[in-house]
Amino acid sequence: xxxxxxxxxxxxxxxxxxxxxxxxxxxxxxxxxxxxxxxxxxxxxxxxxxxxxxxxxxxxxxxxxxxxxxxxxxxxxxxxxxxxxxxxxxxxxxxxxxxxxxxxxxxxxxxxxxxxxxxxx
Amino acid sequence: xxxxxxxxxxxxxxxxxxxxxxxxxxxxxxxxxxxxxxxxxxxxxxxxxxxxxxxxxxxxxxxxxxxxxxxxxxxxxxxxxxxxxxxxxxxxxxxxxxxxxxxxxxxxxxxxxxxxxxxxxxxxxxxxxxxxxxxxxxxxxxxxxxxxxxxxxxxxxxxxxxxxxxxxxxxxxxxxxxxxxxxxxxxxxxxxxxxxxxxxxxxxxxxxxxxxxxxxxxxxxxxxxxxxxxxxxxxxxxxxxxxxxxxxxxxxxxxxxxxxxxxxxxxxxxxxxxxxxxxxxxxxxxxxxxxxxxxxxxxxxxxxxxxxxxxxxxxxxxxxxxxxxxxxxxxxxxxxxxxxxxxxxxxxxxxxxxxxxxxxxxxxxxxxxxxxxxxxxxxxxxxxxxxxxxxxxxxxxxxxxxxxxxxxxxxxxxxxxxxxxxxxxxxxxxxxxxxxxxxxxxxxxxxxxxxxxxxxxxxxxxxxxxxxxxxxxxxxxxxxxxxxxxxxxxxxxxxxxxxxxxxxxxxxxxxxxxxxxxxxxxxxxxxxxxxxxxxxxxxxxxxxxxxxxxxxxxxxxxxxxxxxxxxxxxxxxxxxxxxxxxxxxxxxxxxxxxxxxxxxxxxxxxxxx
Numbered sequence: 199x200x201x202x203x204x205x206x207x208x209x210x211x212x213x214x215x216x217x218x219x220x221x222x223x224x225x226x227x228x229x230x231x232x233x234x235x236x237x238x239x240x241x242x243x244x245x246x247x248x249x250x251x252x253x254x255x256x257x258x259x260x261x262x263x264x265x266x267x268x269x270x271x272x273x274x275x276x277x278x279x280x281x282x283x284x285x286x287x288x289x290x291x292x293x294x295x296x297x298x299x300x301x302x303x304x305x306x307x308x309x310x311x312x313x314x315x316x317x318x319x
Numbered sequence: 320x321x322x323x324x325x326x327x328x329x330x331x332x333x334x335x336x337x338x339x340x341x342x343x344x345x346x347x348x349x350x351x352x353x354x355x356x357x358x359x360x361x362x363x364x365x366x367x368x369x370x371x372x373x374x375x376x377x378x379x380x381x382x383x384x385x386x387x388x389x390x391x392x393x394x395x396x397x398x399x400x401x402x403x404x405x406x407x408x409x410x411x412x413x414x415x416x417x418x419x420x421x422x423x424x425x426x427x428x429x430x431x432x433x434x435x436x437x438x439x440x441x442x443x444x445x446x447x448x449x450x451x452x453x454x455x456x457x458x459x460x461x462x463x464x465x466x467x468x469x470x471x472x473x474x475x476x477x478x479x480x481x482x483x484x485x486x487x488x489x490x491x492x493x494x495x496x497x498x499x500x501x502x503x504x505x506x507x508x509x510x511x512x513x514x515x516x517x518x519x520x521x522x523x524x525x526x527x528x529x530x531x532x533x534x535x536x537x538x539x540x541x542x543x544x545x546x547x548x549x550x551x552x553x554x555x556x557x558x559x560x561x562x563x564x565x566x567x568x569x570x571x572x573x574x575x576x577x578x579x580x581x582x583x584x585x586x587x588x589x590x591x592x593x594x595x596x597x598x599x600x601x602x603x604x605x606x607x608x609x610x611x612x613x614x615x616x617x618x619x620x621x622x623x624x625x626x627x628x629x630x631x632x633x634x635x636x637x638x639x640x641x642x643x644x645x646x647x648x649x650x651x652x653x654x655x656x657x658x659x660x661x662x663x664x665x666x667x668x669x670x671x672x673x674x675x676x677x678x679x680x681x682x683x684x685x686x687x688x689x690x691x692x693x694x695x696x697x698x699x700x701x702x703x704x705x706x707x708x709x710x711x712x713x714x715x716x717x718x719x720x721x722x723x724x725x726x727x728x729x730x731x732x733x734x735x736x737x738x739x740x741x742x743x744x745x746x747x748x749x750x751x752x753x754x755x756x757x758x759x760x761x762x763x764x765x766x767x768x769x770x771x772x773x774x775x776x777x778x779x780x781x782x783x784x785x786x787x788x789x790x791x792x793x794x795x796x797x798x799x800x801x802x803x804x805x806x807x808x809x810x811x812x813x814x815x816x817x818x819x820x821x822x823x824x825x826x827x828x829x830x831x832x833x834x835x836x837x838x839x840x841x842x843x844x845x846x847x848x849x850x851x852x853x854x855x856x857x858x859x860x861x862x863x864x865x866x867x868x869x870x871x872x873x874x875x876x877x878x879x880x881x882x883x884x885x886x887x888x889x890x891x892x893x894x895x896x897x898x899x900x901x902x903x904x905x906x907x908x909x910x911x912x913x914x915x916x917x918x919x920x921x922x923x924x925x926x927x928x
Contacts, residue, residue, distance in 0.1 A: 241777075
């Protein structure tokens with residue numbers, strides 16, 4: 199528990215380190231997306247860049263949640279509440295993959311299926 | 320009243336109350352943003368157009384990420400300072416946090432602003448043109464501008480002195496027919512103002528007489544040639560509406576009179592009597608008494624309904640030669656209908672140029688249309704003026720969608736692009752495309768050594784940096800007296816088509832149009848499928864981008880207000896119950912970290928993927 203003033207004092211260093219790690223992570227994200235020799239997978243954006251980018255982002259998010267949001271030492275209630283939120287949030291994202299074989303088909307809006315010649319402002 | 324558990328934890332949860340509350344809220348927020356990000360995935364895998372990859376300028380997003388991370392650190396420090404009872408440090412760190420929020424929103428505003436001013440067009444052949452399209456220009460003598468004299472002349476101002484926005488139907492009106500039920504006054508006013516400006520007179524095309532037969536009120540007669548004004552059209556509309564109301568009343572009275580004639584006949588001849596029923600349904604009398612009664616009642620009701628259908632306004636006129644007169648407002652009407660045309664037609668002695676936003680016009684755009692219909696029921700006849708979308712600076716030419724479309728049709732994308740309107744009609748674009756193909760050809764060779772291939776974006780999209788590079792190359796080549804086109808040479812380690820280097824300001828504000836040269840292209844309206852600024856309307860990428868970053872921005876603002884409240888109004892609580900304030904700041908901080916957390920995902924997803 200980092201709730202007493204003495205313990206908080208000790209954690210200050212940790213907060214700075216995590217802050218630094220987040221900066222490094224951000225720079226890394228941009229580097230793998232922009233510097234040619236760090237481009238994994240094929241040339242340009244592809245699924246490997248996506249996986250790597252999301253991996254770095256997830257790591258950063260985990261650091262924020264564990265350290266800044268004190269999830270590394272919380273009461274069980276908080277884990278339940280947030281865990282449920284995460285679970286259902288993730289479930290919502292996962293549901294999409296059921297629709298993978300059924301891409302959206304869009305052919306015009308309020309023009310009876312015919313794209314109108316000029317749709318302006 | 321004392322609020323329990325603001326400082327001390329509850330025994331059952333081990334937490335003070337607001338912490339439970341904020342985690343509940345954050346759980347719902349996770350699901351909210353989770354849903355939106357899943358919407359993003361859905362839009363992306365379902366997109367029927369090339370998804371814009373890595374399309375936003377990275378630097379502003381990167382700086383904003385740094386700012387949010389820094390603010391996450393400072394908000395933890397602010398909380399720690401309170402825990403250690405150091406008010407001064409709390410002020411410094413919380414002040415820094417709120418400042419970070421403001422700077423973040425400042426950058427966001429710049430980013431949004433640039434997009435709102437940046438025009439894009441999707442052409443009929445799916446070429447995308449992006450650029451800086453501002454206003455129509457015309458020569459000083461008022462004639463339409465052509466390509467050659469582009470840049471000369473004045474801006475065309477509207478009647479309020481504002482520059483005319485693009486995205487408008489420009490139509491020379493020769494005659495107009497107004498729907499008297501629902502013509503929209505501001506549009507009429509605009510037409511009249513334009514008429515005055517153009518020195519035209521709009522007059523009533525046909526005489527309109529709203530008098531009932533036998534009635535001779537001069538104020539209900541509108542002579543052919545009367546000059547259109549708000550008052551005139553209002554008087555006509557009022558006369559029409561009065562007549563419409565009287566028509567409805569008269570119709571009711573006529574119908575009642577007709578029914579009475581019919582009913583008199585029924586009563587006189589006992590058409591609905593038991594005898595008539597017996598004649599129609601002899602078998603009915605074999606039934607039991609109460610069944611027969613029921614059958615008779617039903618038959619009577621059915622017959623009445625049938626008779627009512629036979630009664631019409633016409634039957635009064637025709638029925639037995641009886642004339643029916645109806646008295647309304649002291650006037651006797653013998654005729655069954657009053658004149659009530661629901662539109663008034665006007666003509667102009669010379670064409671009046673009016674401009675309407677696309678959404679006001681319900682007819683599809685065709686350049687040779689001689690009439691258009693407005694949403695308020697007004698029909699305008701005349702001719703379209705050429706009103707091209709006039710890009711003063713084209714800073715993006717994108718054939719990705721065209722190429723995709725061609726591949727779908729089993730055509731060679733390169734040939735499809737050669738045959739696109741833009742490359743065929745615009746020699747500058749043709750030159751740019753030739754240079755770009757040269758560059759992509761070299762890039763292909765360079766990448767092939769590493770077993771890689773250029774992306775679709777490399778191949779088919781010329782962004783502003785590429786366009787500026789090619790334009791500079793052409794200019795330099797011509798200045799040296801060179802014939803034809805220059806040769807593009809890529810470096811051995813090239814990874815993309817050649818680009819000009821971006822200036823610092825250009826990272827944020829887009830290309831510097833004054834210092835760089837871009838082609839000018841006027842795209843005729845008939846070649847345009849969709850025109851838009853870079854707003855949610857442009858495509859689903861920008862729709863979801865603005866949804867998620869906009870909602871995130873609202874969270875930043877909300878968080879900054881709460882944290883700012885602790886900073887500026889927390890002193891008294893600090894003096895009376897510092898632990899309570901510390902708990903409040905912790906809870907506010909938790910929200911703030913969550914805002915940071917969302918951005919940690921939003922930044923790579925929107926800027927880098």
